[in-house]
Amino acid sequence: MTKVLITPRSFGKYDDEAFQILKMNHVEIVPNTTGAVLSKDKMKELVADVDGIIAGVDPLDAEVLACAPKLKAISKYGVGTDNIDLDYCKEHDISVSITKNANRNAVADYSFGLMLAVARRIPEISDGCKNGDWSKKVAADVFGKKLGVLGLGAIGRGVIHRALGFDMQVYGYDVVEDDVFLEDNEVTFASLEDIMSECDFISIHLPLIPQTENLINKEMLSKAKDNLVIVNAARGGIINDDDLYDALVNKQIYGAGLDVFQTKTPKESKLLTLPNVVVGSHTAASSKGAVAKMSLMAVSNLMKNLREKAMA
Incomplete structure (x- = not known):
């Protein structure tokens, strides 16, 4: 048997x-x-x-x-x-x-949900209300903003399709440039540096390989707008967690949504202490x-x- x-x-x-x-x-x-x-x-x-x-x-x-x-x-x-x-x-x-592609819609949904949750401070506001704080909290806009998608596979494309419903201006980064997809979806193919400096939101959908490890680091984060929201539902290690923490604490960027972490013991991550970070338990595919x-x-x-x- x-x-x-x-x-x-x-x-x-x-x-x-x-x-x-x-x-x-x-x-x-x-x-x-x-x-x-x-x-x-x-x-x-x-x-x-x-x-x-x-x-x-x-x-x-x-x-x-x-x-x-x-x-x-x-x-x-x-x-x-x-x-x-x-x-x-x-x-x-x-x-x-x-x-392949079995969970693309679930992960794309979750990634876009992370962007909304961080930008609109949804978990923070919800927790505040449950604890008696009913004050108004000013949050960031999503509709009509610039989104950079790192990795234009099935999940990255799913995020782009959702972003088009929010009238977002989309930039894409990948090792392969698919002109037909880019043109059909009005996506601007761009370098990582340009995306970091131009975009209000970045969603990561790359594999973790030697070329992508620590791809988002102190140098890259220094190029970002102070209103940047970055989300990662792909693989931990693509973002350097320590550099991200410093950028968030120093208000170099607005916030982050993380379903994965660089460390193997995320419960000990300093990122969990920050109110402008929304976290998940590597659960994006779990619908x-x-x-x-x-x-x-x-x-x-x-x-x-x-x-x-x-x-x-």
Whole structure:
């Protein structure tokens, strides 16, 4: 019988169709029963005799993968593969797939929601009212402002489509310039420096790779307007958290919305102490629709790759 480790806690939570597909294919499921992201030691224990893994953000580096001699395929529940040693997988003929675009609308919604929450000070005002402070608080405008989108993949494009409804002037930054998309959506392709100096809002949708690590740092933040709102629902590490904290404390920029952090222990981040920072628990993709879609896609990808390995 095929054995599959499933680590994401939300997998199949709102629709059991993904579990039914595994059952029909006589798959023995190894569940994550901890209620948390698995540690490296726990991963080493659980991967020992599995044929496949449906993986969240749990560690799958070479040390962990070396403990999985039967492993044939990894299906990432999401799109970021920075927790997976892809070189090891290639060397050992382990297929790796992602649930591309499954959560694009959920993350785009959340990213735009972060912009609104920070600009209009929504959490701050709500908390104040609940604690007896019913004073009026002046906030920033969103409609008609300039938005820079860093990363023009499916999620970045989703944010742009939402921004057009707010009559925003949009600037885009990516390694690839798609002239048709830019023209159709009236997006100005620009350098990172120009976006930092021109825009009122910046939304980040880049992968975390060596070229993007610490991309938003002290130097870049020094170019920003003092009314800038920056949001990141992509990957921690793209923004240097210490530099962002300094920029916020010194009022170089207006505010930030963060669903991800540079530090592995975000509960200890200084950014949590600031009233002009709205934070999330890496939850942008966690809508019921996205969870169901990612679960089905993850299972489909895994079963396809396992079948191909069996026939090879």
